[in-house]
Amino acid sequence: MARIITITSGKGGVGKTTTTANLGTALAMQGAKVAVIDADIGLRNLDVVMGLENRIVYDLVDVVEGRARLRQALIKDKRLPELCLMPAAQTRDKDAVSPAQMIDLTNQLRQEFDYVLIDSPAGIEGGFRNAIAGADEVVIVTTPEVSAVRDADRIVGLVEAAEKGPPSLIVNRIKPRLVNRGEMLSVDDVLELLAIQLIGIVPDDETIVTSTNRGEAVVYDQNSLAGRAFLNIARRITGENVPFMAITDQQSMFERLFGMFGRRRS
């Protein structure tokens, strides 16, 4: 029986789709059977990020409206046979699906997978309500920006009102140097406001851009800090107790070292 986890944010562009793709991949790398669903109907993205766009024949709306069977719409990942994608329809809009249909769909997937991750659209309207309708748990992604955190707070309220239990939090795109200079909200600032369980901190990392554009998950990249952060989040989701990695600013470490040598010489 699968756990159904919706990844949402309120604000757009904070990294929901990247998070969904990477957590899905990371969970499948650990041997779990994973389905990722793109619930952003009309603005399909998850297939592009996962590099599966050219394999789409049927989509979520086709399944809901009975034109395709569930199996036909599930696309196998390029590398991991345990990972499947249910793409969104590109030519329809959010009203093409109802919350009841989403619950029905997730319940069908529940039988065959260990994890079902749903990539929610931005916003608090119908698309968001569809995305959380079938969820057992909700993960909120935010970036350390005042506007993103404000929207995340609104989403926490809506998730609680929908009786999905307290959501957990991923803080994405932390820039240690700016935090150290007091020019960016720190993880503590974000937590102080949202007061929900933190399950991941992802540093701002250029490898995300390159791997996303190539259609490859960043968790494959051994050298990527963001990739390591996503692997850790996936382990926390499976129940492992993984300490948070220290997100230090490498440059300032060097500066501190040089500063030390400087003083010794004098």
Place this chain on the structure above:
Amino acid sequence: MSDLISIKGGRDGLRLRLDDAVDWQVLREALSQQLAQKSGFFVGARLMLEIGDRTLSDVQMATLLELMQQHGVQVESVGATARESRDAARASGLTARPLPRYPEPAMPNPANEHDGMLVTRTLRSGQVLRHHGNITLIGDMNPGAELIAGGSVVVWGRLRGLVHAGALGNAEAVVCALELRPTQLRIAEQITRAPDGAGRNGPETARIEGGQIVVEPWEGSKRG
């Protein structure tokens, strides 16, 4: 409020109770006046309307709802003793509930600003607490949230959204919080915003003094 109109907040939301004995015209004018005068409290409110034993036609019901809407009030349901009035409410697309006859005299317990509402949770962006009396919140209030009270507001936590005390006109109302950092603070007709930059730490109280809002640190000893 007025003798003809009373507002009451409960666990299931606000209820606006209209007198059912007075002439319909008089009631409509009183309501219109009250809604305009106390717009700080009413704009954005969603409430249940209780019309008592009065029988309203479809047209009368529609005018009533339109009047409420003009003042930014959204009626969620109508409580009425008379079946015709409930049918009229349903014709306007609302849910209607039967209502026991008002006890005699018609308005025995006018809503009291000393009534209180106690809430224990985090009030998050987009969430609104609205009550005709005092509001006590045990927990933080986040930016983007709103607290609107006919009486005073006490927040045992951080107050960071929009707060309006004395929203029904009571200039004696106060706002206090362990950390008072509202985006905007209103008491009765007065509006102020927090000064830019970091404020003081520690509990503070805001009240109207000499026609404007004054914020002072809470020093129990000075108050005896």
